[in-house]
Amino acid sequence: MPLLVMKFGGTSVADLARIENAATKVQAEVERGYDVIVIVSAMSGKTNELVGWVEGTSKLYDAREYDAVVASGENITAGLMALRLQEMGVPARSWQGWQVPINTTSAHGSARFVSIPRENIDAKFAEGFKVAVVAGFQGVSSEGRITTLGRGGSDTTAVAFAAAFGAERCDIYTDVDGVYTTDPRIVRKARKMDKIAFEEMLELASLGAKVLQTRSVELAMRYKVRLRVLSSFEETDENSGTLVCDEEEIMESKVVSGVAFSRDEAKITLFTIEDRPGVAQAIFGPLADAGVNVDMIVQNISEKNYGGHPGAVTDMTFSVPVNQVPRAQKAMEDAKAAGLIAYDDLVVDTEVAKVSVVGIGMRSQVGVAARMFKALAAENVNIKVIATSEIKISVLIDRKYMELAVQALHDAFDLDKA
Structure with a gap:
């Protein structure tokens, strides 16, 4: 079956109602014939709360225990998303980083990917499951310890899975409906772009645009993963959002894009x-x-x-x-x-x-x-x-x-x- 990766940020899964809304979008893609890997962030504000608990317990904390605590936010979201999909009649299973396994370096708090073996998730798809819900932002080191990837790590997780599984596309659902020429809160005439090249998006992300995390764009550019940024809170179709793609897919570029x-x-x-x-x-x-x-x-x-x-x-x-x-x-x-x-x-x-x-x-x-x-x-x-x-x-x-x-x-x- 064709495969799609869908990532939902913290605001998109902030409560049970929003998790249900996100699950509805996943169900729609399953009905279109896709197997889907869903990458989820922690509920909005949960990671900050967990970090606060760690710092309130130990000022000079052990980074390994920090990762064990802060990674739990995504675990909760993954389980709830899988349960909601099951209630909707969609065969789904949740996965924590160590279960995939998402193999990373041992740099706790800023780990980097080493490998994402396909065998375990592919086996579940072969059994008839249609959705794998994976906790973003986390992995496992060679020592068997939970690691985290740093802020914005769920975006990077989604792109890494799209590359590892040869996904048709990676959809990043957030609280904005695409990539704009600049921040609409400053310039009311800012325009949503239909397409933007990887290099342009990488520059914009590194220069202050908050739509995508820089590492995720770097990874997408390296592995030619087509990214689509779109809103969790609007009705969407194949033309919604902004497509981040190779320069060759853009017929004619403006001198300045953003x-x-x-x-x-x-x-x-x-x-x-x-x-x-x-x-x-x-x-x-x-x-x-x-x-x-x-x-x-x-x-x-x-x-x-x-x-x-x-x-x-x-x-x-x-x-x-x-x-x-x-x-x-x-x-x-x-x-x-x-x-x-x-x-x-x-x-x-x-x-x-x-x-x-x-x-x-x-x-x-x-x-x-x-x-x-x-x-x-x-x-x-x-x-x-x-x-x-x-x-x-x-x-x-x-x-x-x-x-x-x-x-x-x-x-x-x-x-x-x-």
Whole structure:
């Protein structure tokens, strides 16, 4: 039988009524002739509650026991979904990660997939079961311990199953009806896209769009898993939602497909550092060791630069998530105290935001950057840092202008028009 993977997020299974609604969508696909693997998240808010219980019990908790506790939320949802399907006359069985088994690394809290053997679930389908309901977000290590994949891990679980079982498609049901050109709460004219390329979705997800988890898109792109994002709360058909697919499936792409933003950014500048080989490693090595996620990096000519002569100096600017600023500052101070780097001053700006335009059409079009900068200049928005890739241009600006910048760029690239 053709196989479909359907994933339901926390809001889609938040209570018994919503589980029944999701089960109705699964039943409809079974009636269309599919065998279905359903991946479920914990009920909305349950994972946060479980994490709170762990932290309330032990501040320096054992990561193995953390995983054992927080994985239980998905187990409950999987059992309830299987029961509801059985009540509806659909032959279904629930599976926890260790029962499949979903084999992962032993990195508790951030495990990665090793393998997903098909034999056990295929055997159940052969017995006449039509639906396998699998607890997302979890797996089992080679030591036989429960592991979890990190936040958003159920999306990644769904894509991994679609790849392992050769599914026709992987449907991600959530509380939005697709992928939009930008956040509709900021730009009312934001338009739902019918299709978007893997690369574009990956950039949008990594730049702040919350629709899909970044790892899930990476996995889908690697294994060419066609993803469809659609709403749990609306009637759907084969044309509903947004299809995330290979670039070849999209006949003609707009130059820019979407505008993404990240509100909680910070800019750090080290002034007057030595301009010599190895200085970048001396800065970003300690930051990496401290677990700081560095994004945009710009090396500037310092006001005190002496034209490449002995003693020449430069400035280094980079962005980090605002909640990682204390960790970054300490890493730089410790590196300076250890004699790894020398700088005159470290200045932090925590009132910045990142705004990006993304589109595979940029590869074949000129003038995209000029058009973007013209739109921002017309709104008197000053750019602090610029970073580019083949299909993306990102700028760091004052946070108070973020929404204005998003609206201006959405208009400048006519993203409200199909």
